[in-house]
Amino acid sequence: MPDLSLHGWFLVLYGGALAGYLAASLAPLRWKPWAVLVAAGLHTGSLGLRGVQAGRLPLVGVFDTLSFFALCVALLSIVFYRRYGSLTFLEGGSVLATLMLVFDLLAPRELRPLPPVLRTLWFEVHVALSFVAYALFAIGFLGGIDYFLSDRDARSLRAEYQANLWGYLCFSVAMIAGGIWAYYAWGTYWLWTPKELWTTIVWFFYSLYLHARIVRGWRESTRAVLAIVGFAVVLFTYLGVGLLMKSSHTF
Amino acid sequence: MAKWILQWLSSLKLTVWVLTVLIGVFFVGAYLMPRYPEAHAGMNAMPLFAWWSDMGRRHLGINGWLPLSVLLLAVLTLNTLVCTIRALRPGPSLWAHVTHLGFLLILLAHLVSASTGFKETGIVLVRGRAIEVPRLVAALELNRIDVTPYPSGMPRDYGAEVIFRTPEGRFSKRLGPNRPAFYRGIPVYLKDFRLRPVPVALCEVAHDPGAWLALIGSVVFLVGALPLPFLTGKKRGYSD
Numbered sequence: 001m002p003d004l005s006l007h008g009w010f011l012v013l014y015g016g017a018l019a020g021y022l023a024a025s026l027a028p029l030r031w032k033p034w035a036v037l038v039a040a041g042l043h044t045g046s047l048g049l050r051g052v053q054a055g056r057l058p059l060v061g062v063f064d065t066l067s068f069f070a071l072c073v074a075l076l077s078i079v080f081y082r083r084y085g086s087l088t089f090l091e092g093g094s095v096l097a098t099l100m101l102v103f104d105l106l107a108p109r110e111l112r113p114l115p116p117v118l119r120t121l122w123f124e125v126h127v128a129l130s131f132v133a134y135a136l137f138a139i140g141f142l143g144g145i146d147y148f149l150s151d152r153d154a155r156s157l158r159a160e161y162q163a164n165l166w167g168y169l170c171f172s173v174a175m176i177a178g179g180i181w182a183y184y185a186w187g188t189y190w191l192w193t194p195k196e197l198w199t200t201i202v203w204f205f206y207s208l209y210l211h212a213r214i215v216r217g218w219r220e221s222t223r224a225v226l227a228i229v230g231f232a233v234v235l236f237t238y239l240g241v242g243l244l245m246k247s248s249h250t251f
Numbered sequence: 252m253a254k255w256i257l258q259w260l261s262s263l264k265l266t267v268w269v270l271t272v273l274i275g276v277f278f279v280g281a282y283l284m285p286r287y288p289e290a291h292a293g294m295n296a297m298p299l300f301a302w303w304s305d306m307g308r309r310h311l312g313i314n315g316w317l318p319l320s321v322l323l324l325a326v327l328t329l330n331t332l333v334c335t336i337r338a339l340r341p342g343p344s345l346w347a348h349v350t351h352l353g354f355l356l357i358l359l360a361h362l363v364s365a366s367t368g369f370k371e372t373g374i375v376l377v378r379g380r381a382i383e384v385p386r387l388v389a390a391l392e393l394n395r396i397d398v399t400p401y402p403s404g405m406p407r408d409y410g411a412e413v414i415f416r417t418p419e420g421r422f423s424k425r426l427g428p429n430r431p432a433f434y435r436g437i438p439v440y441l442k443d444f445r446l447r448p449v450p451v452a453l454c455e456v457a458h459d460p461g462a463w464l465a466l467i468g469s470v471v472f473l474v475g476a477l478p479l480p481f482l483t484g485k486k487r488g489y490s491d
Binding site: 113114115116117162166168169172176179180184185187188189190191192193197200201204207211212214215 | 405472
């Protein structure tokens with residue numbers, strides 16, 4: 001067994017996960033589920049080692065959060081493939097996870113000590129559930145794509161709806177946890193910053209999606225388009241706002 | 252006519268369009284905030300309506316998105332209220348209306364927070380000198396500051412022991428990050444500290460009466476929302 005440091009093993013597992021997702025994107029159909037499963041296993045190991053190195057949940061900074069986001073997308077793509085039988089979830093999930101990990105290589109990787117204000121359970125719940133929600137919105141996006149690829153199969157719409165509804169619930173709980181944390185940290189559950197406004201835009205957007213779904217006379221393709229657009233809003237809220245603007249979410 | 256107005260006010264299409272415009276207005280706000288920081292300065296330092304009447308309205312051309320979003324939220328409130336009252340009956344859709352009730356409570360909480368409450372910032376505490384905090388009806392004095400560092404020297408945790416001199420007597424409380432000290436339900440926050448040349452704690456008193464209502468609204472919202480994924484499409488039905 002090669003003599004590697006903890007960081008060395010982390011890099012091996014991370015590289016293995018990236019290679020696994022890439023292989024899953026290109027593999028023949030019958031190997032795809034296994035390739036995603038193996039890659040997600042390696043990926044979980046890499047995040048675990050990162051957590052051991054940091055001595056906390058690895059959920060601070062773009063590198064760790066994007067890695068966690070990619071893992072959630074990969075795991076949920078397996079769940080939705082198993083439940084709804086469409087390969088779009090598996091193929092799209094592995095492509096998204098590959099792209100996220102490639103993009104992640106550009107982010108700073110050093111582990112910094114956690115600022116005291118982040119040392120609270122409310123922060124961990126807030127961040128972890130936000131990214132689970134983002135991953136569910138990614139699956140909703142794949143459901144929207146699948147609707148058009150599968151010649152407007154109703155099953156794609158059901159999958160898309162379930163993913164977005166669960167995403168909406170997780171996102172709501174994440175916002176509530178964030179509000180409780182902000183109250184204990186800064187004395188208010190709401191701050192007027194661009195990040196908070198974008199977070200509310202995401203919440204309003206998926207509220208709109210859930211209501212538009214039951215408006216009589218609205219075409220199903222409109223709802224599928226909303227699910228696709230919603231993920232673009234999510235990506236901008238996470239990466240665009242985080243990279244371009246300073247806010248209470250800059251640590 | 253009245254029936255038509257009621258129908259329009261409770262319609263899902265109104266919900267969808269108000270949400271669409273609201274998203275657009277928030278988008279404009281999120282764009283303008285970092286571009287014109289001077290027009291939004293102090294927005295988080297006091298309740299929103301006090302800030303608006305004092306500073307915000309001076310830059311109406313830039314801050315116009317804010318009253319517009321309040322107006323749209325008022326329409327959404329009316330829409331949610333009328334829809335819920337008209338559709339309220341036992342059945343699967345009841346859960347959706349419980350989420351509406353939670354949402355309305357959260358909006359009410361924001362209204363309370365924006366119109367009441369206060370913030371007293373820049374309270375500098377040192378040892379041996381009590382500082383009067385009129386809003387708290389108490390005087391505060393620093394007793395000591397403790398810092399637990401990481402091996403790198405950065406603070407892992409810190410806290411300040413503060414003496415409260417109140418009409419009820421003298422007692423001390425510990426403040427730290429995410430750990431405000433409460434007196435008569437009003438929280439006192441430790442914002443920053445310095446150890447040299449003499450220990451100094453920078454504190455803030457922030458009273459947000461809408462916070463509890465927001466928490467209750469959030470719990471009600473979740474109670475209504477959690478069963479939704481388990482209801483089938485047929486039970487949910489369609490509406491105008």
